[in-house]
Amino acid sequence: MKKKIIINLAVFLIIIVILALVQNLLMPKYMSSIFEGNLVEEYYNNEKDNDVIFIGDCEVYSNISPITLWENYGITSFIRGSAEQLIWQSYYLLEETLTYEKPEVVVFNVLSMKSSEPHKEAFNRLTLDRMKLSKSKIGAINASMLEDEEFITYLFPILRYHSRWNELTGEDFKYLLSKEKKSHNGFLMRSDVKPVSYVPEGKKLPDYRFSENCYNYLDRITKLCKDNNIKLILMKAPSVYPYWYEEWDQQMVEYAKENDLTYINFLDYVDEIGIDHNTDTYDGGLHLNLAGAEKLTKYFGEILSKNFNLEDRRADENLKKIWNKKIDFYNDMKQHQQEELEEYGYLKSYGAVKPEEGK
Amino acid sequence: MKKIVVLLFLILFIAGCGEKNSDNTSFQSDTNNTSNTESVSVSDKGYKFEHNGVIIKMNAQSAPVIDALGEPKEYFEQASCAFQGLDKFYYYSSFEINTYEINGVDYILGVNFKDDSISTIEGIYIGSKLSDVNEAYGGDYKDENGSRTYTLGDTKLQFIVENNIVTAINYIAIVDGN
Numbered sequence: 376m377k378k379k380i381i382i383n384l385a386v387f388l389i390i391i392v393i394l395a396l397v398q399n400l401l402m403p404k405y406m407s408s409i410f411e412g413n414l415v416e417e418y419y420n421n422e423k424d425n426d427v428i429f430i431g432d433c434e435v436y437s438n439i440s441p442i443t444l445w446e447n448y449g450i451t452s453f454i455r456g457s458a459e460q461l462i463w464q465s466y467y468l469l470e471e472t473l474t475y476e477k478p479e480v481v482v483f484n485v486l487s488m489k490s491s492e493p494h495k496e497a498f499n500r501l502t503l504d505r506m507k508l509s510k511s512k513i514g515a516i517n518a519s520m521l522e523d524e525e526f527i528t529y530l531f532p533i534l535r536y537h538s539r540w541n542e543l544t545g546e547d548f549k550y551l552l553s554k555e556k557k558s559h560n561g562f563l564m565r566s567d568v569k570p571v572s573y574v575p576e577g578k579k580l581p582d583y584r585f586s587e588n589c590y591n592y593l594d595r596i597t598k599l600c601k602d603n604n605i606k607l608i609l610m611k612a613p614s615v616y617p618y619w620y621e622e623w624d625q626q627m628v629e630y631a632k633e634n635d636l637t638y639i640n641f642l643d644y645v646d647e648i649g650i651d652h653n654t655d656t657y658d659g660g661l662h663l664n665l666a667g668a669e670k671l672t673k674y675f676g677e678i679l680s681k682n683f684n685l686e687d688r689r690a691d692e693n694l695k696k697i698w699n700k701k702i703d704f705y706n707d708m709k710q711h712q713q714e715e716l717e718e719y720g721y722l723k724s725y726g727a728v729k730p731e732e733g734k
Numbered sequence: 735m736k737k738i739v740v741l742l743f744l745i746l747f748i749a750g751c752g753e754k755n756s757d758n759t760s761f762q763s764d765t766n767n768t769s770n771t772e773s774v775s776v777s778d779k780g781y782k783f784e785h786n787g788v789i790i791k792m793n794a795q796s797a798p799v800i801d802a803l804g805e806p807k808e809y810f811e812q813a814s815c816a817f818q819g820l821d822k823f824y825y826y827s828s829f830e831i832n833t834y835e836i837n838g839v840d841y842i843l844g845v846n847f848k849d850d851s852i853s854t855i856e857g858i859y860i861g862s863k864l865s866d867v868n869e870a871y872g873g874d875y876k877d878e879n880g881s882r883t884y885t886l887g888d889t890k891l892q893f894i895v896e897n898n899i900v901t902a903i904n905y906i907a908i909v910d911g912n
Contacts, residue, residue: 411815432815433815458815459815498815572809572810573808573809573810573825574810575808575810575823575825575830578846578902578904579894579901579902580894581878581879581880581881581892581894581902582878582879582880582881584879616810616812617812658813659810659811661812661813728813
């Protein structure tokens with residue numbers, strides 16, 4: 376009888392392992408394109424000793440360089456960003472992060488206040504698929520799902536990706552058990568340049584008020600930080616598009632005032648930061664490139680260091696050892712990107728699109 | 735052993751069955767793959783905009799429309815976060831057209847009026863009264879947060895109204911996530 380139980384248990388475990396492997400095989404790996412798919416997952420293997428956690432969409436993971444923050448101010452940080460991260464996802468990612476560590480400061484990019492409802496399953500998947508199973512993940516799934524999505528496909532992604540079997544490539548097998556790091560503590564590096572050529576005016580909107588749903592989650596983020604004695608900073612990155620309306624900005628100014636928070640709209644400080652729209656963006660002003668991100672980070676780092684009393688920890692030998700490795704990886708990628716730009720004229724291995732002839 | 739084999743077959747069966755991913759979750763679709771024939775169907779039943787004899791249908795391919803309209807005053811493109819594909823904006827003197835991309839082909843996503851020098855085919859322009867809108871488009875609409883929106887086929891026609899006067903007009907294609 377005992378032998379039968381052990382055998383059955385062993386069979387059950389083998390099945391689970393096989394299922395897990397098949398699931399992992401079928402899930403997209405994001406190793407040769409759409410590197411954003413790795414951002415959420417890369418946090419888990421990182422050291423949980425961050426002074427600052429950034430949360431938000433591409434306006435954080437493209438525009439802030441944690442390596443620069445460390446090198447210049449000795450401040451440790453991680454960006455828990457993802458593509459088109461919606462505010463409820465930011466809340467749950469923050470909630471999850473706080474089960475691992477308690478930073479001194481959380482910085483939230485407020486662009487997602489403009490999005491009151493889930494958009495596309497594809498973006499949900501980029502944020503949620505690689506979140507570890509937790510109460511926070513369940514909350515994030517429930518808040519994010521579109522009408523035609525099914526909860527169980529987020530718990531068991533094999534149910535969603537099973538039809539990828541005939542799209543599998545060598546990448547899926549190569550990265551079945553482990554993947555290469557693509558970000559720098561959540562920062563996706565782009566060294567290429569595409570200057571701002573035209574800045575469109577915002578289209579007239581019927582209503583400029585942010586939704587109740589978004590304010591609800593902003594309140595929850597605020598409370599979560601207050602309850603954990605964490606200083607919350609609201610930021611708006613200096614992206615020229617999507618258009619940041621004056622009416623939206625005013626709402627954030629008022630919210631920050633009412634809740635005793637700091638709100639920084641970096642669009643107001645573009646000149647002071649030294650951002651040059653001819654050289655500091657890789658996509659015509661939507662996101663900063665590496666040069667622009669380093670400028671913004673140095674500017675922001677000064678604020679974090681002086682106004683938020685964040686200690687310069689560069690003298691800590693353990694941290695120094697950890698961050699020196701990160702710096703090496705950062706510089707290696709910087710070098711590699713320069714080489715690709717010289718050879719191909721664009722970042723072939725980094726998700727850039729080959730420029731059209733003559734453009 | 736027998737159980738393991740049976741269950742392995744079951745796993746392979748589950749993994750293999752089901753339809754191919756629909757385009758909106760095809761995360762790593764090759765935008766250079768021109769053999770993918772998926773395209774957008776344009777409903778003939780929908781609001782159209784006309785300018786200088788050029789009919790602009792939502793969800794129609796944009797290239798012939800832009801060719802017919804001529805060189806825009808300004809052009810802007812916005813890469814979609816994480817995905818290859820560009821949303822493009824063409825600015826003419828009194829309106830703008832924006833497009834979305836599927837498999838390397840651009841389609842009309844919307845037309846936004848910028849001034850009162852142009853009107854809809856039904857004769858409504860920026861500055862028209864709300865009563866004119868009612869007369870032109872009838873009673874089947876949705877009022878929300880200062881806008882009146884009519885839906886026809888695969889299009890929406892949105893009028894932003896302040897003090898019963900139209901202050902903005904937008905044609906919007908109905909696509910996933912829009």
